[in-house]
Amino acid sequence: MSLDFDRRFPRFQIGREDRVTIDGQAFRLGYMMQDAYALVPTEGEGAAQVFEFGHLNRLNAAGKVRHEIEYFLPKELRTRRQPSGGTGSSLATLTPGQRARIDQRYALVEAFDEVRAEGVMQMTDDSIEAHMDDICRRASAYLADQVDPELEWRKQQAAAGKGRKPKGGGTLQMVAPVHPTTLRRWVARVARFGKAGLIDRFSNRGNRTSYFTAEENALLGKTVRESYLTLNRAPMSKTVTDVQRAFRKENADRLADGRPKLRVPSREAVRQCIKSFSRFEVLVSRYGEQEAMKRLRPVGRGLEVSRPFERVEIDEWKIDLVTIMAKAGMGQYFTEEDLKDLGLDDGKGRWWLVAAIDCRTKLIVGMTLTRNPKTSAAAQCLRMVVSDKGRFANAAGAKVAWNQFATPELLVSDNGAAFKSTAFTDTCATLDITLERTIAGLPGMRGHIERVFQTAATRLLPMLNGRTFGDVATRGDHPAEARACLDTEDLCYSLVRWIVDVYHNTPHEGLGLRTPLQQWESDLRDGNFPLRAAPEMRTKRCAFGLRLNRRLTREGVRVLGVRYHHEALAATVIEGGHRTVELRWDPEDLGAVEVVIDGQAHEARAVHDGFDGVDAHTWVAARRALRTKSASRKAWEEEVVFRALDDIEALNTRKQLQYGLVDKPITAERLKHLEESLFAGFHITGNTPKTRTPLDGVGRVIEPRAPEEEPQAAISQTPAAPLPARPRSSNSWTIRKPGSAD
Incomplete structure (x- = not known):
């Protein structure tokens, strides 16, 4: 897909009742232009801001857009489930x-x-x-x-x-x-x-009988109908004002007649009154019968799909192919024990492929290789579904972009343990994705993904050495293991190139002989694009992150040697001292964590800048390189630490396919082992000034640098290409007890 195409068509729909939050500012739709959305602030006064489709698509790919469908409609009038505000689903704070x-x-x-x-x-x-x-x-x-x-x-x-x-x-x-x-x-x-x-709703328990008398209820209902249930579509705030004005007028008349005053309803009472009306009645009164019928039309169910990402199927397939486990290609990131756990040690073996397909366009929107079908592989595949996959296409040298992503409305799987696990169902709930499992023994209910696997087996695998075939009779005397010459990198390359350049550009009978890519582009041109944007970074962190308990101290919280802090954490320590808090830590991005305090999630960023986008395996490899240079040294300056990270990331670019597509989970047990064996006592310090003022105050003295601060030789014998310099700064909070001296 060309860049020009990406600039002319949006990737998700913004409706009149939706709220879109960008860089912390909330907007709603003003109007749509030929190549841009005009969004107006939802609070206060301000001019409309124009967001070109290309710019909005880039923000969406970076996880900087939070999209809440029908946010401004009362909950009872919404036609589909809503993402929770803030950090995604409240499951993260339970x-x-x-x-x-x-x-x-x-x-x-x-x-x-x-x-x-x-x-x-x-x-x-x-x-x-x-x-x-x-x-x-x-x-x-x-x-x-x-x-x-x-x-x-x-x-x-x-x-x-x-x-x-x-x-x-x-x-x-x-x-x-x-x-x-x-x-x-x-x-x-x-x-x-x-x-x-x-989710429990204990806060909603209590007496459900009406607080008001019959006269009060009658006046309340009458005023709400006259104010709210009209085609003028007055907001709830105006209806509250109208109700209170009507009650004040009625009380003035009753006072003149010597009758007792009526109790004036609160805003919550008005909201509950609105909720008591049927959904259809409210929609007909405010939008008309035709629009009401359209809004109440069922969506997200059945095998018929009308738009991309309405239904996505996910499944796992044991590839009939023997590959060489490329130990050398991953040695920079994993120890011998790691490689053995991942099945990447010496020898030959077979892989499972976890893949996801969009049923509308037949595009493959997610793919993960794993040595066994685990929950972590299913979650990694789902993460690809909601993320831009362009880096994989670029690493494989594909001729076409692989940038189709959004938040699915319905995710359909089989009854495999990976898809039934508590961790995976929690992930789907946090992303507000409806998860549906097919009936055991009926794979036809997820026929789209099954046909993709059949196509790969008949069109891709025959071209690759090491094929095992599906059964002994079909295999015959074919020497699969003897002919195995593909390593893991080769397999990843073949899969990505076949998916992006071949399968996505092959006419499909189910699409009227259109290719999947043509169907996707046609839907975008026709305005039939996904309803929901991709989840923002904080929602991804809550959905895919590891749930941990950490000790909150004056220095914040630490995970894998990285220190995180936030104003709310500092205030908590001042008020209540040190305590244990729950947090969500994403191994794919060490730039921040979500810390839950009193049921509220806070984004605590790394104190030392430069960890944004750095994954845990790269960071562990950098720490090993530092320890190889100086095993006893615990304190390392920022400049040296991030130089090591740059060198490791340069190696990562050369093995990006294998490194990115292979399932490599970090469990709580593995994290504990790494912290005890590799990061015990480790901490990052500020950079030492390279010059100082001499005693006589004239000029500057250049300080020599210690040679052991250069860990690059322990990482690679071949110098890596230089990477863009990372921003270097330190974000910290000084915590003092009230009344303490400076």
Whole structure:
């Protein structure tokens, strides 16, 4: 896709009731021009700002746009689930107890769907009650299986002598039965809102009887109808003002007649009154019957799709190909133990491919290679779905861009453990993606991705040496392992070039002989682009990040030797001293973490600039290079540390495909080991001035630099191409107790 095309067409729709936040400022749509959106500030006065489509698309790709569909409509009138404000779904800020309750409810819903799919249970209370024991048993087994979906695979690896036997596991947590009506309600909420629909709402509990008398309710309802339910579409704030004015006028008349005054409704009372009207009645009154029917039309269900990213299918496929595990290509980033865990040690083996396809355009929008189908690989593939994949196409030398991405409305998978895990369902809920699993034994319900795998097996694999074929009869005497000459980098290169340059540009029967790329460009030209933007960086961090507990001190929090701080963290220490806080840490970007304090998430940035966009494996490799140069040294200056990072990233560019597409998760256990063995006592200091003022005050004295501050020789024998200089500064907060001396 040309740059000119990208400048002329947007990648997501901004509706009249949507809120778009860019660089911390909230906007709503003013009007749409030929090649730009005119957005007006939502608060205060200000002129409209024009965002050209090309600029807006770049901001979207960088994760700097938060898009909230139908934000300005009351919640009851919204036609689809909404992303939560701030950092994504509130799942990121739940307590462990709340998450445990949600997981139990979700397990019951999964078990209910499984029993119902077998055709042995009806939707009546009596039938559900009769099968409740079976539902609870299946839910308990589901929970035990999904707390750690990689546990069974690790046990099998240990039994084969390929690793240590994992600790724990095997404890079956029994799920208590619930009333059939309650279970049906949970099933309905999951169907409509996904897993996030099961979040506790204790704050909404209490007396639900009306606070007002019959006269007060009558006047309130009458005024709301006259003010809010009109084609003028008055905002709620004006309706609140109209209600209070009507009550003041009525009270003046009652005071003159000697009658008692009416209680004036609050803003919340007016909002609850508006919610009491049916959705259809409100839409017809404010938008007209035709628009109401359009807004209430069901979307996001069924196999018929009308726009890109309305339905995305994800699945895993064991590639019929033996490849050489390219140990040398990854040696800069991993130890021997790491390579063994990832299956990248010496020898030959086969890969699993986790891939995702957009059902409207048939574009492949995500792909990850893994040695076994784990949750981490599924999450990495989903991350590619919502991210720009241009760097992979560039690394492979593709002739066409791979920049199709957005937030899917519906994600369809099979019943594999990776897609059923608590971690993956939490990720989808945080991104506000509806997750739907097909019925076991019916792969045709996700036929689009199945056909892609068949196409790859018949058109790509025959061109590659080392093919194993799908079965013994088909393979015959073909010497697959003897002919295996592709390493991991070769496989990644072949897959990306075939996907981007061949498959995306091959006429597709299901598209009327259009190519997937032509269908995508046609939809963008026709204004039929995805409804939702890609998630912003903070939402990605909450969705894909690792949940950790860290000690909050005067210096902030530390993860993998990197210190993070924020004004809110400093204030917390002043008020309550040191404490343990929960945070979300994204191994793909060490520039910031999300710290949860009292149910509120705060973005704490790295104190030392230069970690933006740096992933954990690159940082660990840089630290190893520093330690190789000086094993006993713990304090390193900023300049030396980031020079080592630059050198490692230069190597990364030469192995970008293999490094970026292979699943390489960092678990909490692995992170703890790295911090204890590699980062214990490690810290970064400010740069030492290269010159100083002499005693006589005349001129400057040049300070010599110690030779051990140059770690590059420990990283590579071949000097890497210089990278653009990183910004160097230090962000810090000085914390003092109230009343302390400066």
